Amino acid sequence: MLDNKALEATNIQHAIIGDAMSSLPDILHNLTKTRLAALASVYKVPGRSKMKKGELADKLLECITDKEVLKSTLLMARAEEWKLFKSFVEEAVVQDNYVPYGYYAYWLDHGLVISYFSDSKLYLLVPDEVKSVYAELEASSFRSVLDRYQLVFRYISAAANFYGAIKPDKLVEIFNEQNEEEITVQELTSFYEQFSGRDQLFRMYRGYLIVEDLVYSDDAAEFKRLLKSMKGKSYYVPEKDELLKYSNGLYYEMTPQLTALRSYIIKELCQDADIVDDLIDVIQLDCSLESPIQEIMHEFKIRKIEFDSLEQVQMVTYLVTEAYNHTRLASNGGYTPLERRAISKELESGYRPAVPPFRAQVKNQVISKKIGRNDPCPCGSGLKYKKCCGK
Structure with missing residues (x-):
């Protein structure tokens, strides 16, 4: 995520430098020919390449305030864009230097939101004429x-x-x-x-x-x-x-198993919550992609999270296996490995965890000594630790 300084710089880059004006005719006639041409391209104005600046401004005024055109533009907005647009419509002008550019770029590209930068402040507004047409739409179906x-x-x-x-x-x-x-x-x-x-x-x-x-x-x-x-x-x-x-591509179900894994890492391996949360995001993604256990363990190394004993590796491997067994997989039609095995009637009596493809099995003995680089890797790969999870 961009910090405030970067957000502000991006917003200023796309803003008009000067005092804000809310009349769409005034706005359009004060835009540069380059910006008018960009708007004309968005609206596919016929003959735009041969039009003079004033002609382009007048034609764009017709397009932007056409009720059916505005309706089509509004219908294609995404949820976060729509929420922001509504908040702008309800105000004469909004002052916010740090509004995420991606949330209003669509409106900016269509001339439905205009941004200005003046006296070190960013102002955003919906032109008066757009508000009027929008009000007519709101009064209909x-x-x-x-x-x-x-x-x-x-x-x-x-x-x-x-x-x-x-x-x-x-x-x-x-x-x-x-x-x-x-x-x-x-x-x-x-x-x-x-x-x-x-x-x-x-x-x-x-x-x-x-x-x-x-x-x-x-x-x-x-x-x-x-x-x-x-x-x-x-x-x-x-x-x-x-x-x-799941319409949010970043969403996933925070299962009790993932929560248990996170708690163990916080308690035993790393107290930095931001680092651990990022790690959990990656582990969940790796589980959903059915990635090898070596890839998951390498994520600890990337974040400089070190294991002091085989017991810790054993516990993390077990918890990752549990997380995997309760992860909804596209390859299973959305079912978890455990649910799919139950549906297929492959479970025998008693509880048998589904074995993930990354062979995350460990021995049951409790080992407290530090992991030697030449010791067998506890993930069950059959390789030495230095050749596997200890890379």
């Missing part, structure tokens, strides 16, 4: 349309993040089970096409809605691997409120 757009967007984002890849008809089934106002596959596809007018973290690929980074190579190996691992498996469907939390 726009609010219900916006709510539906945002709900469908959150479902698409959440499903892509949670499942990795999902067929549109399955997502429609989930949506309709959790909402009174149902949706069809055709409607979902139409929404997706509109959302695709902006860069998104999801995309349609070979008939699946997928998280964007699932296809990062020409051979789409990760996508194929996921489909193969999912073949014949059912989907775990969280409750609506829980599922929609």
Whole structure:
């Protein structure tokens, strides 16, 4: 996250230097030809390359205050952008040097929010004419349309993040089970096409809605691997409120097992909460990706968190294994390894933890001596400690 100094510098870079003005005609006619050309490009103004500065300003005034154009622009806003826009509409002007640029860049690019920098202060406002058109929209059925757009967007984002890849008809089934106002596959596809007018973290690929980074190579190996691992498996469907939390790509369930791992690290290995929280984020991600235990243990070394004994390594390995066993995996259709094993009726009597692919098994004996570099690695890899987790 950027610090305040960096946030301020970014905001100033994109602000107009001078006193704030709220009249859109005045604003547009005072912009540089370069900035007008950028706005004209966003609105795809025909013949813009041949227009003079005044002509561009007048044409942009028509575009920006067109009710249908404004409606389309508003519908494509993301939740954090929308929240900020509403707060700006309710005020004559907002003074905040440290507002995150990413939250209002979309509005700035469309001329719906203007920023000024004067006397070492950043001012942000919605032009008067935009407020008037927006008020007309609010008086109509726009609010219900916006709510539906945002709900469908959150479902698409959440499903892509949670499942990795999902067929549109399955997502429609989930949506309709959790909402009174149902949706069809055709409607979902139409929404997706509109959302695709902006860069998104999801995309349609070979008939699946997928998280964007699932296809990062020409051979789409990760996508194929996921489909193969999912073949014949059912989907775990969280409750609506829980599922929609995954529309935030950084969200994950903080399970009791992750909490126990964090508590142990804080108590025994590192008292810096910020470092430990960052480590837990990475461990959870590694578990969800089914990464080797060596990669997870290397994260401790990166953060200069050292183990004093094999007992500590043994305990951390056990706790990581528990975290993995309770991690919801895309390869399991959202089920945890333990849940999937139960569904497959592979468990015998009594409690048997699912063994993660990274072979996180350790012996049960309590070892208190320091780990020697030539000792067998307690992760169970069969390698010496110096060749494995001690690298």
